[in-house]
Amino acid sequence: MKAKRVSESVTEQVHIIMPSHISGTDRLFGGQLLAWIDEVSAVTARRHSGRNVTTAAIDNLQFKAGVYINNILVLIGRVTYVGKTSMEVRVDTYVEDHLSGIRKVVNRAYLVMVALDNEEKPTEVPGLILETEAERAEWEAGLRRRELRSKRRKEGY
Numbered sequence: 001m002k003a004k005r006v007s008e009s010v011t012e013q014v015h016i017i018m019p020s021h022i023s024g025t026d027r028l029f030g031g032q033l034l035a036w037i038d039e040v041s042a043v044t045a046r047r048h049s050g051r052n053v054t055t056a057a058i059d060n061l062q063f064k065a066g067v068y069i070n071n072i073l074v075l076i077g078r079v080t081y082v083g084k085t086s087m088e089v090r091v092d093t094y095v096e097d098h099l100s101g102i103r104k105v106v107n108r109a110y111l112v113m114v115a116l117d118n119e120e121k122p123t124e125v126p127g128l129i130l131e132t133e134a135e136r137a138e139w140e141a142g143l144r145r146r147e148l149r150s151k152r153r154k155e156g157y
Contacts, residue, residue, distance in 0.1 A: 009045075009047035011078075056113065061109045075094075080141070088112055
């Protein structure tokens with residue numbers, strides 16, 4: 001199985017926020033954003049593994065700013081760490097100003113996706129080729145997050 005570069009599976013999804021996406025507080029409904037994050041993560045993991053995938057964990061989900069009707073929302077997914085059958089995918093969400101193109105961070109999430117074989121059993125994934133210092137730093141942080149997830153599982157979380 002040939003290792004892949006981070007850049008080979010980067011996924012970008014763009015939405016214009018419509019009234020149907022809004023909660024009772026006139027902001028983007030968090031559940032809608034979570035669905036889009038999960039979708040971007042799945043596409044990213046499929047591109048990396050060449051397999052169907054399932055979401056095993058949502059490790060971190062922090063909301064930094066509100067999103068409102070008519071905002072342009074950009075989600076970008078990238079693989080940050082791989083194990084034997086799992087991949088950690090980071091999804092960054094931004095509001096993009098349509099005039100300046102400047103993006104403001106709304107959310108960062110880390111998800112663990114597991115590759116599935118034809119019988120829906122976990123299957124091996126390709127290694128990850130790290131080409132930049134940022135990718136290496138993300139890998140190291142992914143190792144620490146993996147250890148923390150393992151510790152939480154043992155503690156019953």
